[in-house]
Structures are given as C-alpha cells and as structure tokens.
Amino acid sequence: MDKPRFVYVTYIRTTPEKLWHALTDPEFTRQFWVGSWQECSWKKGASWKLMVPDERVINSGEVLEIDPARKLVLSWKNHFKQELQGEGPSLMTYQLEPQEELVKLTVIQESDTPNSKLIQNVSNGWPMILASLKSLLETGESFVVTRTWPAGGACLSQRS
Numbered sequence: 001m002d003k004p005r006f007v008y009v010t011y012i013r014t015t016p017e018k019l020w021h022a023l024t025d026p027e028f029t030r031q032f033w034v035g036s037w038q039e040c041s042w043k044k045g046a047s048w049k050l051m052v053p054d055e056r057v058i059n060s061g062e063v064l065e066i067d068p069a070r071k072l073v074l075s076w077k078n079h080f081k082q083e084l085q086g087e088g089p090s091l092m093t094y095q096l097e098p099q100e101e102l103v104k105l106t107v108i109q110e111s112d113t114p115n116s117k118l119i120q121n122v123s124n125g126w127p128m129i130l131a132s133l134k135s136l137l138e139t140g141e142s143f144v145v146t147r148t149w150p151a152g153g154a155c156l157s158q159r160s
Contacts, residue, residue, distance in 0.1 A: 005110035
C-alpha cells in the first residue's frame with residue numbers, strides 16, 4: 001500500500017537563495033503563513049517548531065536533512081488539531097531546483113498512517129500558503145487572507 005502523500009509543485013520567479021530565506025526566516029514567513037513563524041537553528045538534528053501569534057506550538061519536529069537553498073526534510077507532528085494528534089509524525093520535504101529565471105519548488109508531505117487526516121488537512125492548507133509565498137516573492141505582496149492568524153484560530157483548510 002502506498003503511503004498517503006501530498007505533492008505540490010510551483011515555479012517562482014526568484015533565486016534559490018531568496019526562496020530559501022523566505023521559507024526559513026521567521027520574519028518573512030509571518031508575511032505569508034498566517035502570521036506564524038518557525039523556530040529552528042536549521043542544522044541537521046535541530047528541533048523545529050511552527051509557532052502562532054498566541055505563542056502556541058502548532059507543529060513540531062526535527063531537521064532530518066538540510067542542504068541550504070536546495071533541500072530540507074523535517075519530521076512534522078501536529079499539535080493543533082485533536083483528531084491529528086494521534087497520528088505519528090509525517091515527513092515534509094522542500095526541494096528547490098533552479099530553472100533559468102525560476103525556481104521549481106516541490107513540497108512533499110507524507111505519512112505512514114493509512115488514510116492520514118493530516119495529509120488531507122495539509123492538502124487544503126499548503127496550496128494557499130504556497131500561492132501566497134509565490135505572490136509575495138514576485139510582486140511584493142502576499143494574499144491578505146494569509147497574513148494573519150485567523151480569529152478563533154481556524155486554519156486555512158477550514159476557511160470557506
């Protein structure tokens with residue numbers, strides 16, 4: 001049986017270094033990832049946390065592989081939704097590939113849990129976040145809906 005997985009590919013008019021910075025810098029991620037930021041030293045074996053404005057950790061894990069401006073693999077455990085907390089950690093991978101004036105960004109999230117609700121959830125959230133990131137890098141503006149943590153704490157996948 002295949003592992004449940006989500007794969008998203010987009011092309012962004014930027015450099016691998018600028019995209020890497022956008023994906024890992026706390027101040028930059030706040031602009032497109034609903035006001036959240038990551039706490040991490042970005043070294044193999046380092047702990048990783050995704051924080052929201054009320055200081056809660058909504059996801060956490062460990063840096064499993066890192067090749068700056070090329071590849072990042074994290075273990076990813078959800079702490080935000082009760083129905084997802086029973087699943088073990090998933091793997092999240094960023095792959096950055098330069099292609100002339102573009103960077104091909106591939107995001108892969110996969111789980112060992114059959115019928116993973118986490119994979120269903122991220123399949124609804126990642127596309128909006130990554131489209132907003134693309135917009136921010138190419139135009140200087142992210143989507144308004146992805147700039148702040150929503151009132152009541154509903155994640156993007158729950159918005160209509």
